[in-house]
Amino acid sequence: MGERRLSTRPSLPPASTSSLRLRRVDRSEPVEVLLVEDNPGDAGLVRARLRKVANITHVETLEDALAELRVFRPDAIMCDLNLPDSDGLDTLTALKSRASQIPIIVLTGSDDEELGLDAMALGAEDFLPKSELRGRAVERALRYAVERARQRAEVVNLAQRLVDAVVVVDEQGRFAFVNSAAEALFGQPAAKLLDREFEQSLELGEIALTELTRLDGTRVPVELHASRIRWQGQRATLATLRDVSVRDAAERERRALEGQLRQAQKLEAIGRLAGGLAHDFNNVLLVISSHAEIAMDELGLRSPVREELRAILGATARATALTKQLLTVSKRHRTDPRPLSLNELIRGATRLFARTLGEHINLRLVLDESIEPVSLDPSFAEQVVLNLVINARDAMPDGGELWIGTERATGKLASGYEGEVVRMTLRDTGVGMSPEVTQRAFEPFFTTKDAGAGSGLGLAMCYGIVTEAGGEVRIESEPGVGTSVEVVLPVASASAEAAASERTAPRKGGPLRMLLVEDDEGVRHAVSRMLRTRGHTVFSASTLAEAVEVASVAKDLDILLSDVVMPDHNGREVAEAVRRVRPGLPVLFMSGYAPEEALAHLEEGEALICKPFSPEELALALSELTNRSVTSSGTFL
Template sequence: MRDSLAQVKLNEEERYRLLVDAITDYAIYMLDPSGRISSWNPGAQRFKGYRTEEILGHHFSRFYTEEDRAVELPARALRVAQTEGRFENEGWRVRKDGSRFWAHVIIDPIWSPSGDLLGFAKVTRDLTERKRAEIELKKSEQQFQMLVQGVSDYAIFMLDPDGYVSNWNLGAQRIKGYRAEEIVGSHFSRFYTEEDRAAGVPERGLETARREGRFEKEGIRQRKDGSHFWAHVVIDAIRDETGSLIGFAKVTRDITEKVEAQKALNQAREDLFQAQKMEAIGQLTGGIAHDFNNLLMAVLGSLEILKKRMPEDPSLVPLLDNAMQGAERGVALVQRMLTYSRKQNLNMTAVGVPQVIADMMELIPRSIGASISFETNFEEALPPVVTDPVQLETAILNLIVNARDAMPDGGSISVRADAVPGLAGLSPDAAFVRISVSDTGEGMDTETLQHATTPFFTTKGVGKGTGLGLSMVQGLAEQSGGRLLIESTKGKGTTVSLVLPAADADADETPANESLPGTRTCIEHDHARRPLTVLAVDDDALVLMNTTLMLEDLGHTVIEAFNGQAALETLGTAGTVDLVITDHSMPRMTGAELAERINAQWPHLPIILATGYAELPSGNGDQWPKLSKPFSQEQLAEAVALAMHRCPEQKTAAAR
């Protein structure tokens, strides 16, 4: 029986040994009470590299690193196992070949039935791959942390599920102004403006990210110092393996410069479009001016001759006067268009602004009515401005009439003038005078203000304005080297300022009510009574007929020619010709070219250039007296007198 029990016990020990020897994923071996190895399984051989005969009897401390042996870790491990019943740890261990591996170690004490320490059971598992993965993960996390912290162009930080900041990178500090210790634990809504917080914008952003996984938007955000910046914001929801929300990743980029650059680009495009549009209108205006002026010349000239020859009939004269008035309004419209497009010649001179207003005081009260008060305020020692006095008077009157129309129920208009330094876009070293017309009317909204100077834009209703008033004033300002400024708020009135260059201190002022050279009658009405033989040249039959009728009505003999070549042939065969009046714009040979050829053959023959354009092209045409179409019979007579040297001091003055 005893032998049988012994055999069973031996068989169990054999099975246990076979089990231990079969395990290769764990190093399982025995230590004696002093720590020397007393058994060794194949798993231990595989992990540590020692064969059984090489390692039995050696102290297990040889598996520890020098650093661990220096701090007596092996002895402490045995002591803990003996006193506490178990020692468990992870650390670096050393193989036979000197390489290291990461081991999970368990040491259990082995006691005899009588309580004596027989030794220790030691189980070691190789966790090197796991450790390497952990090291790589930690390294990756550290690198990512370094990357995030190194980014200074983006604010990158985390929010908890409720929107409170949980970490903070240097980019966030640079962009938003908060240090990490100042902001971690605060709600991210503090970066939003007060208006956005009141409207619930931060909460909607988190809700969108929570629901859709991502929220992206651009908007105004607020720095620590209260300043605002344009931000591009992305909020991504972060979830764990189970899908539970653990927070949000928030990335903010300061795009203020980009937004401002885009605004500047859009403004430049708008300015370019506006400039191209204005240039196109200007080109169109200059191009059609000649044809319009020719048509108006034919209408006005015929009406003027008809009025002189028609018998006094009370039923017909008003109709004729009405037709002439309509034609004259057409002339004024064309002149406004030319002034706007800066193709109207200006008589630039020094003009005293107070004198301009003083000369208009008789007209202004009748223009604005009794329900509107009017006042002026001029800076003392105000320098004169350099511009066309007649156009300036017209511009100021336009602004006053516009102010009146903005106050149908009455109000007040004030005209002020003061000296100002050079404005942006104007010469910084030059002096300017600002003439401001202010009203207490209904004002303009932003959209209306943007289109206020656009030609033909008007808010006055059909038949109550051409929409060229402010355009004309702007044209005068820019052609004079100045600028037009408009300040207006809906319901709070409007101030329109005409900024013009100031004249030199010693410049002679031209009274505003003095007619320009060429517009005053320099001789008595009998100045052209001496009959002349006049060669009239024009390719437009209607204009030529009117010019002929006017000249013949003045007592002159007229020879007609429809082009430059015919005019030269006529001069060669017609005998004595006292004066040539030629249109400038003719096919094949312009009036200026015809004048040059006439001057070469008949140098003493007076010549007048008539033109429906606002200005003559560059060349030699400027040396001849100019007669602008449409012209009246009186202006024609004056031009003839000037050309015949009746007013030597105005020999080259232009008749208007």
């Protein structure tokens, strides 16, 4: 091998923690060594022991060594600490400042073991007493030092490939090493982080959840784990940091989905309860209201009983509204969605809003004229807006401002719809709600109002209507600031708008001959009387078998009027059986609650009327059905 003096090669940049390329020690490949020794005899001994394994560049002063390191990057440095221009550990400190990643072997006097240990504590790779320069210890120390540095470089390079941030913090609490993931996490390059203070608390052996502040001032939640290591010969702390903001966001989304699932389960439970009661309850209401109306028609205008009958009808109307609310909350109701402009709906209800809010609440409308129609049942859409307005009013007993706005947007909804949406926002300056109350705001029967002041179904009904239409309802509130409710709905499809344009006004028809199928005797009698008083001919049956028998013998039947839920068969089965003997017969189904398994959809020539209904509502439903049947077939069956 050989010896080289000061080089004239171009300067090299300082060694970087992100670009270490220390090669594996191989006896066939010489090691590049910078020897810093002012004693010619000791230098000669080192050269003699390493002549077969190393290329040695020899200098005698610290100044020359630092100059050489500007143009030459050796695999190792062997140095005497006592030089003409430097003394003791100051020599090591100066060399480490220029070559922090290069292993340094300190040559000490025979009785300077303590100095050697101090040098290792300061970052030297090893120390070698000069009394051992004649033995194999020189070559062994060199190879061990270079190999350890190579292994350390491999660990550093591995750390650079990790997705988690890895930092080394020295005893003074400053950054000694950062990998590229740490640069990204802290938002600063390694050059700015090194030697800066590490602000996070380091609890050894514990996985701690903490926050760090990035260069732009944002705070990032991280998991931090710390352990003790030796770094460049000194005690240090190795810390790994994992950005958990994405995980936290996923956890928040999971909790939100779980909340939606719980809400759906509650609504399902209420739906089963409502479904079990609604049919029989609405049958009773139909009997009461129909007989009251018939009695009203037969009594004279001056009869003192009319007021009592009006009270009965008012009570049944309130009971009917409550039943419909329960079915709306549980989504077990029939709707008639059609393209609807939210702007027109809001403008049309402005006078109603003004009366509802009173003079102490200022109403502001900010409506985007470019929004597209949404697909909603108009009556249910009115309920949504009115319920939200009433809630806002109740939250501002001392007055305030209600802001109602609409706007176009795009987004992906929980229903799976992705595309253009319409966002309607109602924002009040009321008392606001705590996070605990906000979380339960859509729960059926949950209310913060005094007993008798609210049923707790208003927001739950809004939730049911909007989600059934494929939309979402979001609520934000802060005590003392106010509440904002956001309704997001997909725009109506082109096919829905075309279907809406084809709707025709119902036309009045003449007397009809119809088959009435109803298992409840009271309802059957009440409906039959409603129809007969308007001149219709009614054939009655209480079971499927009776219905088929009547349909087989009765002449010129115009319509089948059938209950949906019956003990042995449902309305669909009745309709199919009757149509086998009377093909194409129009069907008007009656139900207070039509479960999906009984009426998944209505076919051509079919309609549904919800119990309880008035004689006028029944007449209108029959008229609409007969008009459609005439239009589609050309002749009335």
